[in-house]
Amino acid sequence: MLKTLTRLIKNQTMIIGKDIIEQYNKNEVENFNSDFDFLQNKLTKAGANVAEIVNKIADFQVAIPSWALGAGGTRFGRFSYGGEPSSLEQKLDDVGLIHALTHSAGAVSLHIPWDIPSDVKAIKEKAVSHGLVFDAMNSNTFQDQPGAKQSYKFGSLNAANEDSRAYAVEHNKEVIRIGKELDSKSLTVWLADGSSFPGQLNFQTALSNTEKSLKEIYAGMPEDWKLFIEYKPYEPNFYSTTIQDWGTSFMLANACGERAFTLVDLGHHLPNSNIEQIVATLMYKGKLGGFHFNDSKYGDDDLTVGSIKPYALFLIFNELVYGMENNPNNPYPAWMIDASHNIKDPLEDLLQSLEAILIAYATALLVDQKALKEAQQNNDVVLAQDILQNAYRTDVRPLLRAARLQTGAALDPIATYRNLKVREQLISERGLNVKATGL
Ligand SMILES: [Mn+2]
Numbered sequence: 269m270l271k272t273l274t275r276l277i278k279n280q281t282m283i284i285g286k287d288i289i290e291q292y293n294k295n296e297v298e299n300f301n302s303d304f305d306f307l308q309n310k311l312t313k314a315g316a317n318v319a320e321i322v323n324k325i326a327d328f329q330v331a332i333p334s335w336a337l338g339a340g341g342t343r344f345g346r347f348s349y350g351g352e353p354s355s356l357e358q359k360l361d362d363v364g365l366i367h368a369l370t371h372s373a374g375a376v377s378l379h380i381p382w383d384i385p386s387d388v389k390a391i392k393e394k395a396v397s398h399g400l401v402f403d404a405m406n407s408n409t410f411q412d413q414p415g416a417k418q419s420y421k422f423g424s425l426n427a428a429n430e431d432s433r434a435y436a437v438e439h440n441k442e443v444i445r446i447g448k449e450l451d452s453k454s455l456t457v458w459l460a461d462g463s464s465f466p467g468q469l470n471f472q473t474a475l476s477n478t479e480k481s482l483k484e485i486y487a488g489m490p491e492d493w494k495l496f497i498e499y500k501p502y503e504p505n506f507y508s509t510t511i512q513d514w515g516t517s518f519m520l521a522n523a524c525g526e527r528a529f530t531l532v533d534l535g536h537h538l539p540n541s542n543i544e545q546i547v548a549t550l551m552y553k554g555k556l557g558g559f560h561f562n563d564s565k566y567g568d569d570d571l572t573v574g575s576i577k578p579y580a581l582f583l584i585f586n587e588l589v590y591g592m593e594n595n596p597n598n599p600y601p602a603w604m605i606d607a608s609h610n611i612k613d614p615l616e617d618l619l620q621s622l623e624a625i626l627i628a629y630a631t632a633l634l635v636d637q638k639a640l641k642e643a644q645q646n647n648d649v650v651l652a653q654d655i656l657q658n659a660y661r662t663d664v665r666p667l668l669r670a671a672r673l674q675t676g677a678a679l680d681p682i683a684t685y686r687n688l689k690v691r692e693q694l695i696s697e698r699g700l701n702v703k704a705t706g707l
Pocket of ligand 1: 458498533560606
């Protein structure tokens with residue numbers, strides 16, 4: 269049964285063809301049609317352009333990071349998941365499976381040195397075969413690699429030790445070199461740099477060292493590249509982090525130049541931060557370059573997108589949609605899921621995250637911006653809130669399914685994934701006790 273539904277190509281790689289997906293969609297298309305007709309009528313009557321919204325959903329692509337395909341861990345332990353990808357090729361295959369099921373994950377974000385391609389040409393061909401492009405490259409100066417000539421124990425770009433700083437700058441330049449070969453166009457820098465005890469660091473020296481180092485990296489980028497500077501308030505350092513918040517990142521991006529931007533990671537804020545306002549502020553200044561999706565209850569929990577605070581996610585998307593329409597000075601943001609999964613099947617978790625992202629995007633597209641502006645102008649607080657919540661409370665899932673039907677993706681990606689026994693097949697191909705590289 270399995271063999272007839274999935275195709276094995278020469279190196280035993282599982283791919284899901286459009287014909288197989290079509291076959292599964294047939295069972296659900298009737299239910300879909302009635303749900304979609306109902307919603308389409310309702311939205312059209314309210315003045316929405318449904319076809320345009322469906323096209324926008326179909327076009328929305330989120331990069332999958334290479335480290336999200338294996339089971340993540342906590343500092344207390346890690347529980348492996350069978351069939352994890354143990355090479356860059358297999359990681360691309362996994363992203364390819366997600367993309368085949370959703371047509372929303374057409375990009376992959378690599379982490380260096382975990383994913384240095386040994387054969388660039390073969391890797392590029394593999395990506396093309398899955399319809400994938402290489403999004404932002406990620407450098408790693410938060411851990412020492414075997415044989416490292418300098419240590420990042422006391423910082424990298426901010427380090428008091430000049431040799432550590434130079435070593436970290438050189439690593440970022442190496443990441444750019446690899447990224448250029450893969451036709452990536454951006455570099456994301458996230459630093460663990462900070463201090464765990466008062467007095468450990470001179471704040472101004474650390475900041476000044478970071479600025480100088482980032483400027484050197486920026487100067488080493490090709491003209492058509494962007495630099496994304498990611499901030500985070502704490503962890504792994506618990507007293508101070510040198511790039512602790514959006515303001516610090518924004519300041520450093522401005523110091524570097526016009527192709528440097530702030531990157532917002534949803535989990536990198538103190539509890540109850542108004543992230544939607546941060547998004548609005550950055551887009552107003554044309555400086556929101558990258559976006560990392562996840563969800564959290566307390567800190568950088570890296571939970572499935574939309575699993576804890578779906579309304580906050582909607583409000584954030586409302587600002588993103590507003591900014592994409594009203595801030596032409598802001599580049600189109602680079603979207604990525606930045607989550608780490610400890611107990612779920614990583615691929616199912618990514619499918620859930622993609623669904624949550626697209627739901628938030630679709631509901632934000634339903635916000636009647638004209639009516640909202642009027643309500644704000646009239647100081648009609650009740651109406652303004654209602655306009656947002658009317659959009660939020662609309663079940664937009666038929667719009668997502670319409671987009672997937674349009675692109676040949678699965679009406680129900682997780683059910684199709686399970687029906688096709690993808691995980692079982694990955695385990696039989698790769699084994700039960702493999703560990704994704706980098707984890
Ligand atoms: Mn991140």
